[in-house]
Amino acid sequence: MSSTTAADTIEVMEHDDTCPRIGGSKLTAEEKREIDREFAYYEDKGSVGLEALRLVQRHRGWISDETLYAISDYLGISPTQLESIATCYQMIFRQPVGQEVLFLCKSSSCWIMGCERLQHHLQQKLQIAPGETTSDGMFTLLETPCLGDCDKAPVMMVGEEMHRHLTEEKLDELILEKKSHNVDQSAD
Amino acid sequence: MLTNPLTKNIGADNTAADIGRYRENGGYRGWRKALQMSPADIIEMVQEAGLRGRGGAGFNTGLKWSFVPQGEDAPAVRYLVCNADEMEPGTFKDRLLMERDPHLLLEGMAIAAFAIGARRAYIFIRGEYHLAAARLENAIEEARREQLIGDSIPDTDFQLHIHVHRSAGNYICGEETALLNALEGQRAIPRTKPPFPQVSGLWGKPTVVNNVETLCNIPHLLDLGVDWYKNLGRADDSGTKVFGVSGRVRNPGAWELPMGTPIREIIEQHAGGMRDGVKLRGLLPGGGSTDFLGPDQLDLPMDYDTIGKAGSRMGTGTITILDDHTCPVGLVLNLSRFFARESCGWCTPCRDGLPWIVTILERIERGDGQPGDLDLLREQAQRMGPGNTFCALAPGAAAPIQSALKLFEQDFVQHLTRGCCPYAQEQQRVAQAV
Numbered sequence: 001m002s003s004t005t006a007a008d009t010i011e012v013m014e015h016d017d018t019c020p021r022i023g024g025s026k027l028t029a030e031e032k033r034e035i036d037r038e039f040a041y042y043e044d045k046g047s048v049g050l051e052a053l054r055l056v057q058r059h060r061g062w063i064s065d066e067t068l069y070a071i072s073d074y075l076g077i078s079p080t081q082l083e084s085i086a087t088c089y090q091m092i093f094r095q096p097v098g099q100e101v102l103f104l105c106k107s108s109s110c111w112i113m114g115c116e117r118l119q120h121h122l123q124q125k126l127q128i129a130p131g132e133t134t135s136d137g138m139f140t141l142l143e144t145p146c147l148g149d150c151d152k153a154p155v156m157m158v159g160e161e162m163h164r165h166l167t168e169e170k171l172d173e174l175i176l177e178k179k180s181h182n183v184d185q186s187a188d
Numbered sequence: 189m190l191t192n193p194l195t196k197n198i199g200a201d202n203t204a205a206d207i208g209r210y211r212e213n214g215g216y217r218g219w220r221k222a223l224q225m226s227p228a229d230i231i232e233m234v235q236e237a238g239l240r241g242r243g244g245a246g247f248n249t250g251l252k253w254s255f256v257p258q259g260e261d262a263p264a265v266r267y268l269v270c271n272a273d274e275m276e277p278g279t280f281k282d283r284l285l286m287e288r289d290p291h292l293l294l295e296g297m298a299i300a301a302f303a304i305g306a307r308r309a310y311i312f313i314r315g316e317y318h319l320a321a322a323r324l325e326n327a328i329e330e331a332r333r334e335q336l337i338g339d340s341i342p343d344t345d346f347q348l349h350i351h352v353h354r355s356a357g358n359y360i361c362g363e364e365t366a367l368l369n370a371l372e373g374q375r376a377i378p379r380t381k382p383p384f385p386q387v388s389g390l391w392g393k394p395t396v397v398n399n400v401e402t403l404c405n406i407p408h409l410l411d412l413g414v415d416w417y418k419n420l421g422r423a424d425d426s427g428t429k430v431f432g433v434s435g436r437v438r439n440p441g442a443w444e445l446p447m448g449t450p451i452r453e454i455i456e457q458h459a460g461g462m463r464d465g466v467k468l469r470g471l472l473p474g475g476g477s478t479d480f481l482g483p484d485q486l487d488l489p490m491d492y493d494t495i496g497k498a499g500s501r502m503g504t505g506t507i508t509i510l511d512d513h514t515c516p517v518g519l520v521l522n523l524s525r526f527f528a529r530e531s532c533g534w535c536t537p538c539r540d541g542l543p544w545i546v547t548i549l550e551r552i553e554r555g556d557g558q559p560g561d562l563d564l565l566r567e568q569a570q571r572m573g574p575g576n577t578f579c580a581l582a583p584g585a586a587a588p589i590q591s592a593l594k595l596f597e598q599d600f601v602q603h604l605t606r607g608c609c610p611y612a613q614e615q616q617r618v619a620q621a622v
Contacts, residue, residue, distance in 0.1 A: 041310075041349075041351040041353075042373070043372075043391045046373050047371070047372050047373035048373060049373045050355070050356060050370070050373065051353075051354075053356075054315075054354065054356060077373075081374075084374075084375040085373065085374070085375055088356075088358050088370070088375055088376050089315070089355070089356030089357050089358050090356070090357035090358070091315045091316070091356035091357045092356050103316070106522070106525075106526075107277040107278070107476070107522070107526055108277040108278050108472070108476055108508050108519060108522055108523055108526075109277070109278050109434035109435060109508055111518075111519065111522045112434075112435050112436065112508070112509075112510070112511070112514050112519065113435075113436070144316075144357070145275060145277070145357070145359060145526055145529070145530060146275055146276065146277040146278065146279065146476075146526075147316055148274050148275070148279060148280045148282075148283045148314075148316070148317070149280055149283070150278050150279070150280045150432070150434035150440070150506070150508070151280060151432060151433070151434050151440035151441045151442060152440075153434060153440075157316060160318040160319075
């Protein structure tokens with residue numbers, strides 16, 4: 001589950017003729033290879049739904065309806081079953097996200113240590129609410145449950161890295177660093 | 189004698205103990221010893237040692253293992269699952285153990301799997317623990333290469349495959365039957381019990397689900413014996429535990445200490461006491477789903493039954509401190525929002541009760557509370573109590589609410605009478621100073 005705001009705007013599959021069932025996005029050979037490797041660890045193909053979503057999301061950034069259909073076809077499970085898994089987890093994105101997803105910890109210890117203030121600062125700076133993406137497509141802000149780093153609160157996870165003992169100044173530096181890094185990358 | 193079996197390999201550097209360092213330090217000796225024993229003897233040993241589940245429930249681990257059907261008629265396929273879905277607010281102990289000494293967990297899993305006859309094991313790890321998952325995968329590969337696990341372990345026909353399953357952020361997966369559904373590729377909602385997982389668990393086969401820290405206790409217990417293990421504890425419970433403290437203390441962190449270490453000692457000696465200018469008002473002894481304890485309860489030893497009798501639960505043993513400049517209503521609101529968000533929606537008291545509680549707490553905190561709101565909160569908390577819901581999420585969510593209403597009733601009343609949060613200005617001032 002993603003944040004309340006995101007849940008409100010989550011895409012709902014439409015069951016009519018415009019349903020993107022055929023064509024669209026087939027899984028790539030590489031995506032299939034990665035999913036195939038997971039089969040060995042589970043009783044049946046249908047069990048690797050979350051792994052498949054995670055692996056494919058790594059390539060595509062998020063899980064569109066077309067992608068969801070392609071994965072469910074490949075696993076031989078119904079799209080509704082796969083959707084029921086996808087919507088369980090805050091790290092599976094059913095709508096596009098920015099290049100950097102900011103997982104701001106909102107749980108008890110971080111709250112005591114001032115995460116509300118940091119969130120306010122981020123929202124002002126990036127001009128987005130939780131669940132939204134900046135207009136340049138660079139950042140998505142998500143409120144996240146306890147990240148398990150409470151002795152270093154307040155904390156935030158960006159991509160796969162943890163940022164600890166956060167202050168407004170540190171957030172400013174971080175945003176600047178990510179911006180220049182991503183601009184450099186797109187220039188390459 | 190060894191007094192810190194869980195963290196002896198964890199140094200000041202942030203690297204994990206690799207297999208070379210782990211083995212030099214006596215690693216996998218417990219596993220070799222276990223292979224010379226019968227599974228029944230191992231189970232009896234763990235049961236006698238009095239190791240209790242460190243995920244929070246505190247159930248006797250050996251007893252849990254003994255419920256797995258044994259003998260010729262028993263199902264041949266069984267599973268061991270390590271619950272590494274650490275997501276309880278205020279809890280940061282399993283992250284430390286997995287990131288810094290992954291082989292200790294693998295060795296504990298090997299022994300547990302051998303004892304219950306499971307040839308396949310999973311580590312169900314929360315998706316946010318990227319570093320821990322990577323280090324565990326690396327450690328599994330190392331252990332396989334040295335034939336400690338895998339298809340060809342010397343001197344035994346036992347085989348063991350361990351796989352890291354990365355979840356993707358969902359608190360209910362920490363509930364063991366929801367976890368099993370998630371592993372099977374179903375939506376993560378809890379199952380009816382009975383049947384218990386030990387009889388019918390993953391894909392309908394006998395399955396034991398143990399917490400990370402629980403399994404990390406096993407290797408040295410096998411190596412050094414029951415008497416050594418029992419003597420580690422200072423009061424009723426055996427062994428050591430990774431305790432932690434977060435909040436406005438001087439030195440927040442986690443330390444391995446004997447079971448039965450008094451709360452005061454953990455907070456004052458290890459966490460360095462409260463920061464200048466703030467006082468302790470209360471504490472959650474083991475995560476967001478435990479009842480608040482007050483300043484008059486600091487001399488309680490951290491033992492499962494003692495904390496239980498005092499009206500709370502030891503839970504995960506990682507303490508969250510509420511200081512006198514932080515609004516108790518605000519903290520309870522923060523926790524209730526978490527539980528409302530993470531409710532799987534399967535049963536009504538939790539799905540509907542929690543958002544209702546959030547609405548009431550929001551208006552109290554805002555200063556719009558109404559007469560009767562406190563009774564309404566008490567009633568709601570009671571309706572989410574044990575026996576009224578499918579799993580332990582809702583009773584856990586009710587714990588901080590019901591205890592806060594007792595311990596901090598005056599704060600709730602002040603919000604109602606003043607029509608605002610009395611801490612609002614104070615919180616801002618301290619936030620700027622700290």
